[in-house]
Amino acid sequence: MEMKTTKLTTRLSSIAVLIVAALLLELTTAMQYFSTRTGITRQMVEMAHRDLSESDRTAELKREVELTVAQMLPTLGRLTSQLASDSLHLYIDEILGQQDEIVGFDFCLVKGKNGKPDGIYIYKDDKTGAPTEHHIDFDFTKRSWYQEGIKCDGFWSEPYMSNYKVILMCTYSRPVRDAEGQIVAILGADVPMRDVSALASQLFEDQQRSLLPIVLLHGLGLLLLAFIIVRSVRSIRRLQVVGAEKERIANELSIASRIQQAMLPKAAPLPEHGNVELSAALTPAREVGGDFYDFVVRDEKLFFCIGDVSGKGVPAALVMAMAISAFRMMSEHESAPERIIAQINNSMARDNDYNMFITLFIGVLDLKTGKLLYSNAGHKPPMIDKQPLPVTPNLPVGILPEFDFALQETTIKKGSTLFLYTDGLTEAENETHELFGLERMQAIIDSAVQEEVSPEVFIDRMTEAVHDFVGETEQSDDLTMLALRYQSKQDCTADIELQHHLTLPCDVAQTTRLGEWIEGICETASLSASATMQINLAIEEAVVNVMKYAYPDNSNGEVQIDASIDHEWLKFIITDAGRPFDPTTSDDVDTSLSAEERNIGGLGIHLMRKMMDSINYERIDGHNVLTMGKKIVKG
Amino acid sequence: MMKTTFKEEKEHLVMAFDGRLDTAASSQTEEDMRVLYDCEGRDIILDCTNLQYISSSGLRLFLGLIKKARPKGSHVYLTGVSDDLRQVLDETGFTALFEML
Known part of the structure; x- marks a missing residue:
């Protein structure tokens, strides 16, 4: 300005x-x-x-x-x-x-x-x-x-x-x-x-008389001319400087644009998690923008988000970078979407001198069960198949510290597609300032859902429709879309070769039995001694954690451990009726610290993650249910 | 089951571990290791040749020992570390805390 x-x-x-x-x-x-x-x-x-x-x-x-x-x-x-x-x-x-x-x-x-x-x-x-x-x-x-x-x-x-x-x-x-x-x-x-x-002398005198003002005026004119020339030369020089400056800024912006694009996850299929397909697209209105999306799979849960920072260009991009890294960091330890949103909100609202805010939707999809936990911070409701997902609007992130964001829950049916977007889609304008609007979006969604197209095709169709609508008109806002289709895993019960069960009282001394039980199972599954030791370590840590934290008063609680083996996985499900305790949200230990700096603690969950190939926590009917899996490599 | 053997030599103290150092065994082992706290600047050698297994509870004992011994000018050495044990130490960053013999 x-x-x-x-x-x-x-x-x-x-x-x-x-x-x-x-x-x-x-x-x-x-x-x-x-x-x-x-x-x-x-x-x-x-x-x-x-x-x-x-x-x-x-x-x-x-x-x-x-x-x-x-x-x-x-x-x-x-x-x-x-x-x-x-x-x-x-x-x-x-x-x-x-x-x-x-x-x-x-x-x-x-x-x-x-x-x-x-x-x-x-x-x-x-x-x-x-x-x-x-x-x-x-x-x-x-x-x-x-x-x-x-x-x-x-x-x-x-x-x-x-x-x-x-x-x-x-x-x-x-x-x-x-x-x-x-x-x-x-x-x-x-x-x-x-x-x-x-006559001659009269003319001469007349001329002499009017000469002074004319000479003065001429002088003034010359001065003015000199002034204009000096100014012009100066502004040409300045233009050259401004030109160079402009080029430098353009150059930096294009680098920033590439960095920003690189911050977004590549929407490649998730090969490790065949039961979900995902595709996303982000088109900023300028070189950089304030829209973002992210997704990460941890402990058999897909964490995903879509966000739109207020404003456009570089200011929005700075906040976007902050938000996406906060999401990534927090989703490493925190499994509850409303708590992830609350933490981003608190850290951002604290010193928000420029009153920037973000509309943000975070979802956590349990890839095993299709259960979707989500929380919405003022973002447009995503579409689940042809219907909008019921969302509590809450408040955008960054406005009110300590705001209590509501947690919502639904179950995604097999084959359903969840579509998230920013207002750059519905508010895309054509040359007559007409908006793309919900109806046009709905029409594309209806046909895409009808034809059961993949998320990739879904996004392609929507992109094409918006481009056709907008034509040559300059894009006015960042446009972001994310589509994911849930395919629940095939029922594997038929493949299960063996099932084992162990019940332990809440007594650390009893964990010796656990070791023997696990060794027996690993022998049946023909696992190597190393793998056996790793599984032993992980399960022991998990069980000890339950005894310590889910039953802190050393009550008469029990820990149920189920093991199952199929052709690919050795799975352990540890269930207890203690107080809610999610080990996957505990802070990971910093293994780079020196002995003096190290705290005694946090090693358990660290070892569980390192030793096992999958880990997933759920709270079901008043029980903590922790599932851990190890891929079978026959020894 | 866990068995420890303590040997006091002129220059250093040696403790040998035999068996599984899991959570169940950790409280007894903690008691056994107290004798090492009187190191008085002598180096400590933890012989892991027969240590089949160590859980995070066991690692905590080792860390506790380092914190006690170092201020007294003692070094803590590990010896006879198997590959599996080595992996656990690596994963938890403990390799950097000890000196290996």
């Missing part, structure tokens, strides 16, 4: 920056446009006004200048022929003084002192207005007023930028001729284009 918020703010601020940038750009352009536009419009209007009056004025000015020059020519021609340089200068000065429009005269001799063109420029000083003389120090022969001036009688040059003043200038030039009509010099009158110059 937090990550989501951060992402949103980052995105919002990026959008804000872009909007500001776009606005600035628009503003700059608009300002430039409007300032130029208003400036030009104003000038255009002024010029239009002026033009009407000034076209006359310009013509008048032109005539005046042409006239002045024309009047000057005869005098200049004469003075040039007389080489009366001073008088000539004075004459030009005088004329210049009388003129307002002409700011200066160019007077250039075609043949000067060196026989080359030589010129002066006489102009009015800006401040004093006094005529000032200046030798023309650039090559004026290239200028149009000179070149054209020689050729024709009176030439107006194009306006040009004056060499001496920041002003646009036009020059009117005419050749000066001597008495013989020979061209001796060129006279140019410089007329400033005052109006045009004013």
